[in-house]
Amino acid sequence: MSGIDWNDLYRTTFPDLVRFLHRKVWDAERARDLAQEAFVRALQHEPRRPRAWLFQVAANLARDEARTVLRRKKHLVLLKAEAEVKGEAAEDPVSDLAERERWAAVREALDSLSERDREALLLWDAGQSYTEIANQLGLAIGAVGTTLARARKRLAKAYQDQQKEEEADVARR
Amino acid sequence: MSHVDEGALHAYLDGALDEYPAADAAEIRAHLETCGHCAERLEEERRIRADAHDLLGLAAPDVAVPDFEELRAYVARTRAAPGGMSGRAFRLRWAASIALALGTGWLLRGGLPGVTDRGLPGSLERFEAEEATRVERPATEPSELAEGAAASPSTRATATAERVLEPDAIVATPEERGAGAAALLAEEAYEDAEAPAPPVEAPRPVDAASRLGQDPVSSPSEAARRASAEVEAPAAQLGRQIVEAPTEPVAVTEGLRVMDTNVVVAAPVSADDRPGGDTVAGPARADEAGPEEESARSRAAAPVVSALERDAFAARRPVDEDEVPDPGEPSLVVPGYDVVSVTNLGQGTQYTGVHVIQRLPDGSMLEIFHLEPEAERSVVPAAAEGVNEVALRTESGWIVMRGAIPESELGAMLSALFPTG
Numbered sequence: 001m002s003g004i005d006w007n008d009l010y011r012t013t014f015p016d017l018v019r020f021l022h023r024k025v026w027d028a029e030r031a032r033d034l035a036q037e038a039f040v041r042a043l044q045h046e047p048r049r050p051r052a053w054l055f056q057v058a059a060n061l062a063r064d065e066a067r068t069v070l071r072r073k074k075h076l077v078l079l080k081a082e083a084e085v086k087g088e089a090a091e092d093p094v095s096d097l098a099e100r101e102r103w104a105a106v107r108e109a110l111d112s113l114s115e116r117d118r119e120a121l122l123l124w125d126a127g128q129s130y131t132e133i134a135n136q137l138g139l140a141i142g143a144v145g146t147t148l149a150r151a152r153k154r155l156a157k158a159y160q161d162q163q164k165e166e167e168a169d170v171a172r173r
Numbered sequence: 174m175s176h177v178d179e180g181a182l183h184a185y186l187d188g189a190l191d192e193y194p195a196a197d198a199a200e201i202r203a204h205l206e207t208c209g210h211c212a213e214r215l216e217e218e219r220r221i222r223a224d225a226h227d228l229l230g231l232a233a234p235d236v237a238v239p240d241f242e243e244l245r246a247y248v249a250r251t252r253a254a255p256g257g258m259s260g261r262a263f264r265l266r267w268a269a270s271i272a273l274a275l276g277t278g279w280l281l282r283g284g285l286p287g288v289t290d291r292g293l294p295g296s297l298e299r300f301e302a303e304e305a306t307r308v309e310r311p312a313t314e315p316s317e318l319a320e321g322a323a324a325s326p327s328t329r330a331t332a333t334a335e336r337v338l339e340p341d342a343i344v345a346t347p348e349e350r351g352a353g354a355a356a357l358l359a360e361e362a363y364e365d366a367e368a369p370a371p372p373v374e375a376p377r378p379v380d381a382a383s384r385l386g387q388d389p390v391s392s393p394s395e396a397a398r399r400a401s402a403e404v405e406a407p408a409a410q411l412g413r414q415i416v417e418a419p420t421e422p423v424a425v426t427e428g429l430r431v432m433d434t435n436v437v438v439a440a441p442v443s444a445d446d447r448p449g450g451d452t453v454a455g456p457a458r459a460d461e462a463g464p465e466e467e468s469a470r471s472r473a474a475a476p477v478v479s480a481l482e483r484d485a486f487a488a489r490r491p492v493d494e495d496e497v498p499d500p501g502e503p504s505l506v507v508p509g510y511d512v513v514s515v516t517n518l519g520q521g522t523q524y525t526g527v528h529v530i531q532r533l534p535d536g537s538m539l540e541i542f543h544l545e546p547e548a549e550r551s552v553v554p555a556a557a558e559g560v561n562e563v564a565l566r567t568e569s570g571w572i573v574m575r576g577a578i579p580e581s582e583l584g585a586m587l588s589a590l591f592p593t594g
Contacts, residue, residue, distance in 0.1 A: 010241045018236045028234035036244060043248040106232035125229050130189040141192055146180030148187070149218065152225035159228050 004050055010039060013051055013127075017058055020126035024062035026107055034061045052132045055123060059136070109158040117151035124148055177201050177211050182218045503572060503590040505529055505543060525552055526570065537577050539586065544571040563587055 014035055021031035038057045047053035110118055116137060123133045130144045139147065177185075181201050184190050190198040205211055511532040526544035533539050542553045550571045556562045562575040563583045574587050 006245070007241050010244070011238065014238045015236045019233055022234045023229070023232060028236075031234065032236065032239070036239060039244055040248055043245060102231045106228055109228065121225070121229070124187070125226070130184065130187070130192045142180060142197075144180070145182070145184035145187070145189065146178065149179040149183040149221075152183070152221050155228060156221055156224040 004046070006043065006050075009050055013054060014039070016126040017054055020055065020122050021058050021062055023107075023110060023122050023125075024059075025065050026103060030065070034058060034065065037061060052128070052135060055126065055128060055132070056136055059119070105159065105162055108162060109155050112158040113151055113154050117147055117154065120144060120147045121151040121155065176208065176214075177204055179214075179218065182211075182215050183222065185215070186219055186222050503543070503567065503569070505590075506541070507531055507539065507586045507589050509589075510534075510539065533576065533578070539574065539576040539578075541590075542571070542573040543569075544573070546570040 017035040017038060018028075018031045021034045022028055025031055025034065035058065038054050038061060041057055042050050042054055045053075110121075113121065116139075119137060120133055120139075123136060128136070130141055133139070133144050134141045137144075137147075181190075181193075184193065185201065185205065190201060193201070205215060505527060506529055525548045526542055529541040529543070531539045531541070544550070544552065546569055548570060550564060550566075550573070553571075553573050556575050560575050560577050561580050561583055562573060563580055564571060564573045565587055572587065572590065574583050576583060
């Protein structure tokens with residue numbers, strides 16, 4: 001297969017891809033499914049630069065996901081109703097309350113970033129190089145650092161503000 | 174040199190200076206070794222970087238890496254099966270048929286009511302101006318956006334009117350569907366960001382029309398004749414009831430925003446300036462160098478069906494693997510007209526709907542908002558002066574269509590979104 005060690009690529013990239021996708025779809029199972037989907041496509045097409053390609057496809061899949069999420073919710077409501085009739089509880093993918101709260105806090109902080117800043121940050125955190133981020137977002141290499149600097153600052157600030165607000169809420173009660 | 178900027182500090186911390194031009198990298202390193210001020214800033218940025226990293230780490234899921242060999246075997250199976258196609262590919266195939274209709278449908282223009290020389294809706298101009306500041310992707314050069322806006326004639330000022338079509342009253346007859354819809358061909362899907370653009374054989378109108386069991390449109394002039402007949406037909410004759418909408422202005426909800434930044438805009442092309450029209454520009458290639466490989470001419474020659482648009486079309490596919498597409502589901506676009514852009518809209522993190530812009534044969538723009546079931550009609554900003562609007566409430570949410578054309582024409586186009594009535 002075109003000189004690429006797919007096994008190695010899979011081992012090293014799959015977790016990164018799931019992390020990247022998770023912060024877009026906020027559902028660990030779904031993120032894993034989408035990462036697999038991306039790999040299936042990569043194996044079918046054998047792109048020349050598979051790592052960058054995988055992240056591009058993953059970004060597209062996540063966007064697609066945003067588009068269909070409401071529709072899926074409706075399906076889930078129906079499925080849940082059926083399950084309840086059968087006396088089965090629908091399984092919650094994130095059962096740990098503390099974990100869910102943590103995710104929610106990070107998600108809120110991430111949502112406060114601009115689309116591009118967020119994308120750059122998530123790509124970096126998923127192990128993409130400056131060059132790869134620049135290619136994917138259509139930025140100059142020199143602009144990647146600036147984008148990341150801004151994104152990190154805003155993320156940290158948004159999270160701090162959240163915490164302060166929560167503390168103030170607790171104090172008021 | 175002057176002090177090192179924040180971006181370079183982060184590149185230094187990220188170990189990415191080697192990706193900079195060598196001379197720049199050397200200069201930055203040398204400066205950081207000698208400048209106390211920048212060394213202090215570097216420590217500050219290091220702290221911020223670590224904070225952000227830790228924060229993201231809070232939201233990292235535990236990932237068990239599935240067995241790669243299973244995945245490989247799965248891919249091998251889907252390859253080996255004659256005509257084998259994954260469920261997703263099957264679903265995308267349906268979506269791609271719509272995308273292909275965009276590339277071929279221009280041949281069949283005239284199936285829908287003709288439009289007269291009108292201008293660009295004001296809201297579109299605003300939209301394009303906003304997008305021009307956002308979009309920096311290689312395939313979407315801001316200059317194209319600017320040209321697109323400049324190429325449009327000025328808006329003719331007429332009173333804005335809004336009409337609401339009764340949901341139950343909208344039934345498209347085969348004639349109303351428009352010959353453009355006949356161009357739906359089942360072709361292999363654009364499956365991903367890399368799939369190269371296949372050249373598409375433009376179907377002859379007569380063949381395409383036969384596929385849907387319609388009377389073949391034997392010639393463009395025949396299509397035009399039908400089109401003009403439809404324009405003249407009052408709404409009642411088309412089987413639709415047009416009802417006056419409330420007269421108060423539509424509220425613009427705060428915070429409606431474009432969710433996708435990489436909107437792809439087709440190069441401005443007039444109907445006359447279209448040499449072949451028999452190719453569809455493929456989705457942006459993720460691993461290729463960029464747009465310079467493609468001449469400006471070829472970009473201008475073909476309607477652009479971008480990865481984003483394809484995704485948006487694909488989103489109309491059913492969720493379940495084995496479910497067949499619901500024929501009652503409205504198409505995102507009016508068949509037969511170029512798609513200028515397809516954009517996801519949202520409020521905050523809430524997905525609100527899709528905003529489609531299509532170019533009509535006269536060069537004016539048609540805007541379509543497909544709102545989610547939960548979204549209020551009022552999230553769509555008020556139409557500009559001189560732009561007419563029709564709206565339809567469906568089970569899957571509001572559809573609002575507007576353009577600087579008569580309402581009867583807008584109504585017919587709205588019908589064309591429902592291929593099977």
